[in-house]
Amino acid sequence: MNTETVELGKETQEYFINMGPQHPSTHGVLRLLLTLDGEIIKKVEPHIGYIHRSIEKMCEHDSYQQIVHLTDRMDYLSCHMNNEAVCLAVEAGLQLEVPERVKVIRTIVSELTRLSSHQLWWGVMGMDLGAITTFLYGFRDREMITDIFEETCGARLTMNYNVPGGVMFDIHPNFQKRTKEFITHFKKKLPEYEELLTGNVIFEERTKDIGYLSKEDAISYGVTGPSGRASGFSCDIRKKHPYSAYDRVEFREVIHTDGDTYARYVVRMDEMRESMHIIEQLIDNIPEGEHKAKTKAVIKLPEGEYYQRIETARGELGVYVISDNKKSPYRVKFRSPGFSNLSALDTMARGCKIADLVAMMSTLDLVIPDIDR
Amino acid sequence: MKPVFLKFSLYDFSEWIKSIHQWLIELAGPTIGHLLGLALVGTCFLLFTALLGLSVVYIERKVCAFFQQRLGPMRVGPYGTAQTVADIIKLLFKEPTMTKESDKFLFMLAPFIIMIAPFMVLAAIPFAKGLHVMDLNIGLFFILAVSSIGVTGILLAGWSSNNKYSLIGAMRSGAQIVSYELSVALSLLTIVVLTGSLQLSEIVASQADGWWIFKGNFPAIVAFIVFTIASTAETNRGPFDMAEAESEITAGFHTEYSGIKFAFFFLAEYVNLFIVSAVAATVFFGGWMPLHIGNIEFFNNAMDLIPPIVWFFMKIAVIMFLVMWFKWTFPRLRIDQLLTLEWKYLLPISVVNLLLMSFIALKGWHF
Numbered sequence: 001m002n003t004e005t006v007e008l009g010k011e012t013q014e015y016f017i018n019m020g021p022q023h024p025s026t027h028g029v030l031r032l033l034l035t036l037d038g039e040i041i042k043k044v045e046p047h048i049g050y051i052h053r054s055i056e057k058m059c060e061h062d063s064y065q066q067i068v069h070l071t072d073r074m075d076y077l078s079c080h081m082n083n084e085a086v087c088l089a090v091e092a093g094l095q096l097e098v099p100e101r102v103k104v105i106r107t108i109v110s111e112l113t114r115l116s117s118h119q120l121w122w123g124v125m126g127m128d129l130g131a132i133t134t135f136l137y138g139f140r141d142r143e144m145i146t147d148i149f150e151e152t153c154g155a156r157l158t159m160n161y162n163v164p165g166g167v168m169f170d171i172h173p174n175f176q177k178r179t180k181e182f183i184t185h186f187k188k189k190l191p192e193y194e195e196l197l198t199g200n201v202i203f204e205e206r207t208k209d210i211g212y213l214s215k216e217d218a219i220s221y222g223v224t225g226p227s228g229r230a231s232g233f234s235c236d237i238r239k240k241h242p243y244s245a246y247d248r249v250e251f252r253e254v255i256h257t258d259g260d261t262y263a264r265y266v267v268r269m270d271e272m273r274e275s276m277h278i279i280e281q282l283i284d285n286i287p288e289g290e291h292k293a294k295t296k297a298v299i300k301l302p303e304g305e306y307y308q309r310i311e312t313a314r315g316e317l318g319v320y321v322i323s324d325n326k327k328s329p330y331r332v333k334f335r336s337p338g339f340s341n342l343s344a345l346d347t348m349a350r351g352c353k354i355a356d357l358v359a360m361m362s363t364l365d366l367v368i369p370d371i372d373r
Numbered sequence: 374m375k376p377v378f379l380k381f382s383l384y385d386f387s388e389w390i391k392s393i394h395q396w397l398i399e400l401a402g403p404t405i406g407h408l409l410g411l412a413l414v415g416t417c418f419l420l421f422t423a424l425l426g427l428s429v430v431y432i433e434r435k436v437c438a439f440f441q442q443r444l445g446p447m448r449v450g451p452y453g454t455a456q457t458v459a460d461i462i463k464l465l466f467k468e469p470t471m472t473k474e475s476d477k478f479l480f481m482l483a484p485f486i487i488m489i490a491p492f493m494v495l496a497a498i499p500f501a502k503g504l505h506v507m508d509l510n511i512g513l514f515f516i517l518a519v520s521s522i523g524v525t526g527i528l529l530a531g532w533s534s535n536n537k538y539s540l541i542g543a544m545r546s547g548a549q550i551v552s553y554e555l556s557v558a559l560s561l562l563t564i565v566v567l568t569g570s571l572q573l574s575e576i577v578a579s580q581a582d583g584w585w586i587f588k589g590n591f592p593a594i595v596a597f598i599v600f601t602i603a604s605t606a607e608t609n610r611g612p613f614d615m616a617e618a619e620s621e622i623t624a625g626f627h628t629e630y631s632g633i634k635f636a637f638f639f640l641a642e643y644v645n646l647f648i649v650s651a652v653a654a655t656v657f658f659g660g661w662m663p664l665h666i667g668n669i670e671f672f673n674n675a676m677d678l679i680p681p682i683v684w685f686f687m688k689i690a691v692i693m694f695l696v697m698w699f700k701w702t703f704p705r706l707r708i709d710q711l712l713t714l715e716w717k718y719l720l721p722i723s724v725v726n727l728l729l730m731s732f733i734a735l736k737g738w739h740f
Contacts, residue, residue: 017537025620039541039708128620130611130705136441202612202704354541355621355707 014042017354021050025128025358028368030342032357039353044346048339052372059332064090064164064299067332072158074336075370077117078312080109083162085319088243089308090164091293093301093323101289102166107245108179108282109152109161111275115186116145117313118272121365125265126197128362129206134196141189144182148175164299166292179283183276190272198269207262211348211360214259221347222340225315226271227364230256230263237311249281261356264363298327314338314365338370383680387503414506418495425647426640427457433643433697440701467632472535475629479533484630484637487526491644493519498651499573501661501682512573513565516652517558520607523641524550527609527616527626530638534629542625545708546616549606552715556603559723563596563730564589564656567739577660584659590739592730597657599723601695604649606711608642611700615708646693654688661685 015038020031029050035043055074059067064086071082084106091098123138146156151172153161161167197203213223218231228235236253238246254270256263301323309318315337322331341364349357381389397413398406431446431454438445446453471480494516496506509515524547531543565571567589568579579585585593606613617625627638654660661681665673706714733739 015537024623039545126704130614130618130620131703132437133441133701136443140442196702197704200704202706202710205710206704206707353707353709355618355705358621 019357025361026368027124027361027366030366030368030371032345034354034357036354039355041349041352041354041357044349044357046342046345048342048368048371050372051369053369055373056332056334059329061328063327064301064329067329068162068164069158069160071334072160073369074334074373075312075314075317075338075367076158077120077367078113078314078317079158080106080113080161081310081312082317083160084110084244085308085310085312085317087162087164088310089306089319089321090299090301092308093304093306093321094164094295094299096165096293096295098166098293099289099291100287101291102293103245104282104286105167105171105291106162107249108279108286109149109159109167110244111278112145112148112179112182114313115272115275116142118268118275119145121268121313121362122193122197125359125362128358129203131197131203134193137189137193137196141186144178144185148178148182151175151178163292165295166290168292170291171286176283176286179279183279183283186272186276190269194269198265204262206355206359207265207363208260210261210352210356211363212260213344213348215257217344217347218259221344223315223344224340225312225337225365226254226267227264227341227344228315229254230267230363231259232257235316237309237316241309243308243310245282246278249278251278261359261363268363268365300325300327301329309335312337314367314370315341334373336370336373338366338368342366342371383501383682385502390503418492422492422495422640422644426643427461429643429647429693430457430460430639432693436694436697437701440698461636464636465633469632469634470629472629474535476533476535479529480629481634483526483530483533484634485526486529487523487641488637490520490523490526491641491648493522494648495644497573498648498655499577499660500685501680504682505574508572508574510570510572513561513571513576513652513656516648517554517561520645520648521550521554523645526641530630531626534626536629538622538624539626539628542616542618542622542628546609546626548708549609549613549615549711552712553603553606553719556599556715556719556723557607559720559727560596560600560603561652561656563592563723563727566727566730566734567593573655573660576656577662580659580662582665584657584662584664586657588739589730590733592726592733593657593739595722595726596730597653599719599726600653600657601692603715603719604653605696605699606715608645608649610642610646610696612703612705613711614700614705615711618705620705646696647689650689650692650696651685653692654685658688658692 015036017034017036018031019034020026021029026032031047031050033045033047034041053073055070058070062070068083068086071086072079074082119138119142123135126132126134126138149159150156152175153159153169213227213231215232218228218233223231223233224235232255234253234255238251239253251274254267254274256267301321303323303325306321306323307318309316316335317337318335320333320335321329324330345360345364348360352360394410397409400406401409434456435445446456449455449459471477497509497512497515499505499508527546527550528543531539531546564576564585567585568576570576570579580588586597609616617627627635630638661684663676663679663681663684665676
C-alpha cells in the first residue's frame with residue numbers, strides 16, 4: 001500500500017472534507033466524511049440516507065405486482081434482476097411453475113442488463129480516473145442494448161419487464177437478430193476497451209495495489225459480486241444457487257485473488273465476456289411456449305416467509321418477504337449488495353490518497369439508490 | 374497616411390511595423406507617439422488573446438468530440454463556430470458570486486494575476502519576421518521567468534476561496550508547477566547549447582537551414598519529448614490536471630469562481646496552451662522558418678512561398694493537437710506519481726540529455 005508518512009517535526013492538524021452529497025464522483029447523493037492528513041486518508045465515514053424513499057415500507061401497502069416496479073428504482077442499472085428477484089420469491093410462494101420460455105428470456109435479458117451495467121461502469125470508471133473519452137465509448141455500446149430493451153418492453157432503463165409468473169410481453173420478433181448483432185459488435189469493441197484502459201501505464205499505476213481488500217475482510221463485510229470475487233471470495237449466486245436458466249448454461253465464475261482495484265476491474269471485464277458467452281448459448285434455443293404463467297388477478301401469498309437471492313451486476317440481492325395471507329406482504333426486506341460493499345470502503349481506503357478513493361469507489365460500483373432504498 | 378499601408382507584406386513585417394511607428398511619431402510627437410504605439414500593441418494583444426481563446430476552445434471541443442465519436446458543438450452558427458462566443462456572453466452576464474468567508478481582495482486579484490503571465494510571455498514570442506514586440510536578448514529566460522507568475526494566481530485563488538477543495542487543488546498545483554519548471558528549463562537549455570543565444574530571433578535565425586529537432590541529433594528529440602510532457606504539466610492540462618481534477622476535488626482552485634472571473638482561468642489555460650506550443654515551435658521547429666530540406670532548390674522555394682506567419686501557426690496547431698490528443702486519451706496521474714515522474718525520471722533524463730548535448734556541441738556532431 002502506498003502509505004507515506006511525512007515527518008514534518010511540527011504539529012499538524014487533521015483536515016476534514018465532506019465529499020458529497022454533491023460531488024462528481026460519488027455518482028449520486030452519497031456523503032463521505034474524510035479525515036485527511038494532507039492528501040492521505042485517515043478515515044472514511046460514509047453517511048447515507050439522502051435518497052431514502054422507504055421502498056421497503058411502501059411495499060407493505062402495495063400488491064405483489066406493484067412491488068415489482070418499485071424494485072426498478074433501487075439499483076436502476078440492474079433493474080431487470082431486481083424485478084426477477086421479487087418475481088421468483090412470489091412464484092416460490094405460490095408454488096407456481098413458470099414456462100421454460102420465460103426462464104430463458106429472463107436469463108438473456110438479465111445478462112444483457114449486466115452487460116449494459118458493466119459498460120456504464122467501465123465508462124464511468126475511466127471518467128473517475130480522468131479519461132473522459134471512455135465514458136462516451138461505454139455509452140455508445142450501451143445504446144444498442146437499451147434499444148433492444150426499448151423494442152422489447154417499451155422502456156430503456158427501468159424496464160419493469162418481469163411480472164409474477166412470467167414476463168409482461170413476449171419478445172419482439174427482432175429480439176434474437178438484434179441481440180446477435182450486438183454480440184458480434186461488442187466482441188469487436190471489447191478489445192478496444194482493453195486497449196484504452198487495461199494496458200495503459202497510467203491506469204495500471206493508478207489501480208494496482210490500491211484499495212486492497214482481503215478475502216477475510218470481504219467475507220466479514222459481506223462484499224459480494226465482482227468486488228467480492230476479486231478478493232477470491234467465491235460468491236456467484238448463479239453458480240451457487242442457480243435460478244432461471246443458469247443451471248443449463250456453461251460459464252466460468254470469474255475469480256481473482258489480488259483483491260486490489262485492478263483485480264476488481266479485471267473481474268468485471270472478464271464477466272462481460274462470460275455474459276456474452278451465456279447469451280450466445282441461449283439466444284438460439286429459446287423454447288416455444290407461453291410467455292407468462294396464469295396467475296390470479298389478486299395474488300395472495302400463503303402465510304410464511306420467503307427468501308430469494310439473486311446475482312445482480314453489483315452482487316447478491318436478497319429479497320425477504322413475510323406474508324400473512326393478504327394481498328400485500330406483511331414485511332419486505334431487501335439485502336442490497338451496494339450497502340454491504342460500501343461498508344468495506346473505510347478498510348480499503350485508509351492510508352491511500354484522495355485520488356485512490358475515487359478509483360476504489362468506482363470499482364465498488366456504487367449505485368446510491370441501491371444503498372438507501 | 375499613404376505609405377504606411379503600402380509597405381505591408383506577409384513575408385516581412387519589419388518595414389511595415391517601422392513605418393507605423395514613424396507615422397505615429399510624426400503624428401503626435403515622440404512621447405505621445407510612443408505611448409500611442411504601446412496602446413496600439415496592447416489593444417492588438419487583447420483582441421488577439423480574445424480571438425485565440427475563442428478559437429482554441431472551439432478547436433479543443435471539436436477535437437475532443439471527434440476523439441469521442443460525437444459531433445461537438447453544432448447548433449450555434451455554422452458547425453457551432455459561434456458556440457464559444459455564446460458561452461462567453463453567458464459567462465459575462467452571470468453573477469460573480471463570492472463566499473462570505475473568502476479573502477475578498479485576493480479573491481478578486483487572483484484571476485488578473487493568472488492573466489498577466491500569458492500576456493507578458495506573448496510579448497516575447499516572434500510571430501513572423503519582424504512581428505515581434507520585444508526582442509530581448511534574454512528572451513527564453515524571460516519567458517521561463519514570467520510564466521511562473523501564473524502559479525501565484527492559482528495559489529492565491531485556492532487560498533482566498535476558503536474552500537477545502539480549492540486549497541488542496543492549489544497546493545497540488547504549486548508542487549506540480551514548481552517541479553516541472555525545472556524540466557522545462559533544462560530541455561530548452563539543451564537547444565540553447567546549440568544556438569549559443571537566448572534571444573528568440575537568433576534562435577529562429579539559426580534554424581534557417583534546418584530545424585533543431587532534425588539538426589540537433591538524438592538529444593534534441595529527447596528534449597522535445599521532455600518539454601512536451603513537462604509543459605503540459607505546467608499548464609495544468611490532462612493527464613496532469615491535478616489542480617482541477619474534477620472527479621476528485623470538484624474543480625480544484627477555481628471551484629468558487631463564477632462568471633467572467635471563471636472565464637479568466639479558463640482563458641488563461643488555453644492561452645497558456647498556445648504559448649507552450651509556440652515556445653516549442655520556436656525552439657524545436659524553427660519558429661516561423663519554412664521547412665527546408667538540404668539543397669533541393671525547387672522544394673525550398675516552394676516552401677518559401679507560404680508566409681512565415683502561416684508556418685508558425687501551422688506548427689503551433691500540430692503541437693496543440695498532440696497535447697489535446699493525449700489529454701483525451703490518458704487517465705489522470707495521482708499527485709505522488711506526478712512528482713515521482715518529474716523528480717525520478719524527467720529531471721535526471723534532462724540533466725543527462727543536457728550533458729550529452731553539450732558534448733555533441735563540443736565535438737560538432739550535430740548537423
